[in-house]
Amino acid sequence: MTELGTFETILSEIGKALLPLKGAISSPSSFFAFMLKLGWRADDIPQPIKDLGTDLDTLLSELQELLGSGVSVDGSVGLDSASATTTLNIEDIARLTDAVKRVVDGIHAIATAPDSAIPASLRDDNFKNIFPKQLIDYLLITYLTKFQPSLAFVFRAFGVIKKKFTPAAGNRPDHIKYSFDFSQIPTTLSNPGLILRNAFGWGTSDFDYRLLASEVDNLFISLGMDVFIEEISSDVGSKIDGVTIPGDPIRTVVQGVFFERPRSSGRSAARAGSGY
Numbered sequence: 001m002t003e004l005g006t007f008e009t010i011l012s013e014i015g016k017a018l019l020p021l022k023g024a025i026s027s028p029s030s031f032f033a034f035m036l037k038l039g040w041r042a043d044d045i046p047q048p049i050k051d052l053g054t055d056l057d058t059l060l061s062e063l064q065e066l067l068g069s070g071v072s073v074d075g076s077v078g079l080d081s082a083s084a085t086t087t088l089n090i091e092d093i094a095r096l097t098d099a100v101k102r103v104v105d106g107i108h109a110i111a112t113a114p115d116s117a118i119p120a121s122l123r124d125d126n127f128k129n130i131f132p133k134q135l136i137d138y139l140l141i142t143y144l145t146k147f148q149p150s151l152a153f154v155f156r157a158f159g160v161i162k163k164k165f166t167p168a169a170g171n172r173p174d175h176i177k178y179s180f181d182f183s184q185i186p187t188t189l190s191n192p193g194l195i196l197r198n199a200f201g202w203g204t205s206d207f208d209y210r211l212l213a214s215e216v217d218n219l220f221i222s223l224g225m226d227v228f229i230e231e232i233s234s235d236v237g238s239k240i241d242g243v244t245i246p247g248d249p250i251r252t253v254v255q256g257v258f259f260e261r262p263r264s265s266g267r268s269a270a271r272a273g274s275g276y
Contacts, residue, residue, distance in 0.1 A: 008066075008093055015063050015100050016075040017143035021135070022056040023073045025049060038138060039166060039175030040122060040131070048113040052106045059099040066096060075143050107132050125170045138178045157199035159184030 004012065024034035025045050035042045063071045070077050110132050118127055141161055144152040155161040164177045188194045196202035 004066075008096075011093070011096055011100060012063060012066060013143075013148075014140075015059055015096060016071065016077070016147075017140050018100070018103050019056070019060060019063070019071075019073050019075050020139060020142070021052065021103075022060060025053055025056075036173065037175065038131075038134060039172045039177070040125075040127065041171060041173065042119070042122065044119075046110075046113075046119065046122070047117045048106075048110045052103060055099065055102040055106055059096075059103055062092075062096045062099045066092060075147060104136070107135055121171045125172050134178070137180055141178045141180070153199065155180075157195045158188045159194060159198045 023030060025031055028044055031045045031049075032042060060071065060073065067077055111128050113128060115123060122131075141152070141163075144155070144161070152161060160180055160182055162177075162179045162181055164179075166172075166175055166177045168174050188198065193202075197204060201207040
């Protein structure tokens, strides 16, 4: 397989992000489950979405030509690259560009599809105007979260990636709304405290300590530190909490050791930590 440049890499990543739609429209039952995640009930696949199948087949074929037969419909790439091209040329890039464009254009075209092509239960909730952007946002965010977690984390921290619970309304069931909002970057830069709130729910009832500890762990490891997760005593934990927590749960702390030296009376160490 040939080495891809920046443009080809970005293009192929976008293509892989779109591929799960191929699996989603492979059967009415798969489509029903997929749509339910996005807050829609669909017993059958509307024709404008079904029509995307041919372009998605082409996209998969072009990605397998470029990256190897290990490319899967879930966007992953296996170890099998036997069929990948070894000499990348402008025609290869042009075909992949066209394949990605056709799928994206097909998704946007749902907005202008005839009303008769969309079930009334979907039309009643403004499906044609909402769904195209919602679908693209969902596919890209899901792909980044699964395959590019570091980039997804940065986007979440800056408020670009948003996930919001949306209660049932009209014909739509409860669902999580996924969206990109790049307009949040200036706001976040002017108030850096928002980074902690966006990334970990800092200062809110949704504070995610496990996620924070994981990122601290990754940071310490990247700095070449030895990292340990240790329990702290119940007494110390209660003093930090400032309140009595029913059941007295186990508290842990992530410890990163900068250096450790033996001494005649014990040892000396420099540590940093985050708990718990």
